[in-house]
Amino acid sequence: MQWILLWLSATFVGVWAGQRPNIVFILADDLGWNDVSFHGSRQIPTPNIDTLAYDGIILNNYYVQPICTPTRAALLTGRHPIHTGLQHSVIANTQPYGLGLNETILPQYLKKLGYKTHIVGKWHLGMFAKEYTPIYRGFDSHLGYYQGKGDYWDHTDQGDRHDLRSWGLDFHRNGQVDKTAFGQYSTKVYTTETERIIAEHDTSKPLFLYLPHQAVHNANPWRPREAPWEFIQRFSYIKHEGRRTFAAMTAVLDESIGNVTKALAARGMLNNSIIVFSTDNGGPAHGFSDNFANNWPLRGVKETLWEGGVRASGFLWSPLLRKTSYVSEHMMQVIDWLPTLLSAAGFDMSKLPVSIDGIDMWNMLSGNKESRRTEMLHNIDPVPAGTGSSAIRIRDLKLVQGLDEPKWTGWYPPEGFAENSSEMAPPEMFRSDLRPVLQRIGRRAPQGVPVVVKCGPRPANASTNCDRHKAPCLFNVTADPCEFNNLANRLPALVTSLLARLEEYNKTAVPKRNLPDDPKGLPYFHGGAWVPWIELGETAVTTSHMATKPSLVEEPKN
Numbered sequence: 001m002q003w004i005l006l007w008l009s010a011t012f013v014g015v016w017a018g019q020r021p022n023i024v025f026i027l028a029d030d031l032g033w034n035d036v037s038f039h040g041s042r043q044i045p046t047p048n049i050d051t052l053a054y055d056g057i058i059l060n061n062y063y064v065q066p067i068c069t070p071t072r073a074a075l076l077t078g079r080h081p082i083h084t085g086l087q088h089s090v091i092a093n094t095q096p097y098g099l100g101l102n103e104t105i106l107p108q109y110l111k112k113l114g115y116k117t118h119i120v121g122k123w124h125l126g127m128f129a130k131e132y133t134p135i136y137r138g139f140d141s142h143l144g145y146y147q148g149k150g151d152y153w154d155h156t157d158q159g160d161r162h163d164l165r166s167w168g169l170d171f172h173r174n175g176q177v178d179k180t181a182f183g184q185y186s187t188k189v190y191t192t193e194t195e196r197i198i199a200e201h202d203t204s205k206p207l208f209l210y211l212p213h214q215a216v217h218n219a220n221p222w223r224p225r226e227a228p229w230e231f232i233q234r235f236s237y238i239k240h241e242g243r244r245t246f247a248a249m250t251a252v253l254d255e256s257i258g259n260v261t262k263a264l265a266a267r268g269m270l271n272n273s274i275i276v277f278s279t280d281n282g283g284p285a286h287g288f289s290d291n292f293a294n295n296w297p298l299r300g301v302k303e304t305l306w307e308g309g310v311r312a313s314g315f316l317w318s319p320l321l322r323k324t325s326y327v328s329e330h331m332m333q334v335i336d337w338l339p340t341l342l343s344a345a346g347f348d349m350s351k352l353p354v355s356i357d358g359i360d361m362w363n364m365l366s367g368n369k370e371s372r373r374t375e376m377l378h379n380i381d382p383v384p385a386g387t388g389s390s391a392i393r394i395r396d397l398k399l400v401q402g403l404d405e406p407k408w409t410g411w412y413p414p415e416g417f418a419e420n421s422s423e424m425a426p427p428e429m430f431r432s433d434l435r436p437v438l439q440r441i442g443r444r445a446p447q448g449v450p451v452v453v454k455c456g457p458r459p460a461n462a463s464t465n466c467d468r469h470k471a472p473c474l475f476n477v478t479a480d481p482c483e484f485n486n487l488a489n490r491l492p493a494l495v496t497s498l499l500a501r502l503e504e505y506n507k508t509a510v511p512k513r514n515l516p517d518d519p520k521g522l523p524y525f526h527g528g529a530w531v532p533w534i535e536l537g538e539t540a541v542t543t544s545h546m547a548t549k550p551s552l553v554e555e556p557k558n
Helices: 002-019 047-055 068-077 104-113 186-200 229-234 241-266 336-342 362-369 435-439 493-506
Strands: 022-028 057-059 116-123 140-146 208-214 273-278 316-317 327-330 375-381 390-395 398-402 473-476
Touching: 022 068, 022 116, 022 241, 022 336, 047 241, 047 273, 047 316, 057 116, 057 208, 068 104, 068 336, 104 116, 104 186, 104 208, 104 336, 116 186, 116 241, 140 186, 186 208, 186 241, 229 241, 241 435, 273 336, 336 362, 375 398, 473 493
Parallel strands: 022 208, 022 273, 057 327, 116 140, 116 208
Antiparallel strands: 057 316, 273 316, 375 390, 390 398, 398 473
């Protein structure tokens, strides 16, 4: 009898392993709240993104970090940036640090479950030593780039110094410099690679495919926005050059998502797949960072703790969900993806480290049940010293304080659209040929209705009633999602309570990992390419941190 039970147990495990879902995580770069048409944008249609969103779950109360590296670290570790030392800014090209090697990341967990793991696109979690690059961190393959930006056609990155010594190729296959994609548009290169991986995948094993696209981030400063001409021509109705090219970049991204979904369907993998779509931070609107994304009607831009910097466009799609085609208003944060996807994959959640900050949302989302998440730490950034910036939300109330981008505190409509209502896409641009693909596997693929944020009239004092440098501001972001009305003076006890909770988080923060630039990492010294330049035995950077951690919480000033 014991032998039979053991045989049955082994058989059950084997069957389960064969049925683990394929997981495809698509991460857009710098896509704003108002850059997808399922949020009501009539200027830039995203028909494939919309089709999956309407057939899945639109995450309408979903948050990321305000900037790139912290979001990617939070996604892959399930931990707050204050707990990984990546709470300040991004990893610059020649800074010799990265996401700590002590961190176990999502592909490493999934490999224990038998997954094949691939990354196609952007890394930006450290590359100064080869051990920090993707194929040393649980991925079976990587095609893409290490740094934060680059040219979409020649795949060079100008770096941060803006001189010829810092201009180099940043395109790699499995840790080796790859020159074969020269002249090919990045988004299409990554789509083709993803289609190849799916076509060649052994379907007896589950697939984890992480697709952090370059789109729609700006390129190098000399030509900051790039798209194929045939896509730019589609948007001739948008008069503003920057917004028009941005729309074209978004359209190529949308096409990519459709093609990846079709590739899964062609292999018979779609019925057992989970597709997640997310942006990494709010959009750089109105020319911020040489780009023209849009977060309207939300306040702020990328790199800020305003809603426009952290409230994200995202959806979850899968035939494995019990309930779909609905809008989730439950609070969710990017750190929740690691436990959520591991839960969906059948990971023994009792073995998940207690250091994980994220919450398993799979059953909640699958059944549209009440969320376990009632609070969110947006971030605590200790720079500049003595003030920094920080924000926390508990249920409906959000407290935000300190400086991040003091010149970017406003509300920015999309270029051209507010002044000229004719800058609307024609109806045929909203049609997706992905709908019949989904219908062939039994999905309804409904048309759906855009989910629009409504803020009401903006008060005359909306721009002046909150000075975060002088005192914390308090907003009810459920009733006031555009952060018009600062409630701090009316609710001082709640301000004190949220400050106390923020200080509790701050006591758990580790020092930031940021280190000064090391010019030895410049492409000039490495054959014109961005490559790892340090052997770990040469330096103590793996454990080096900045020394002190100031208190970031200040009592409100009267």
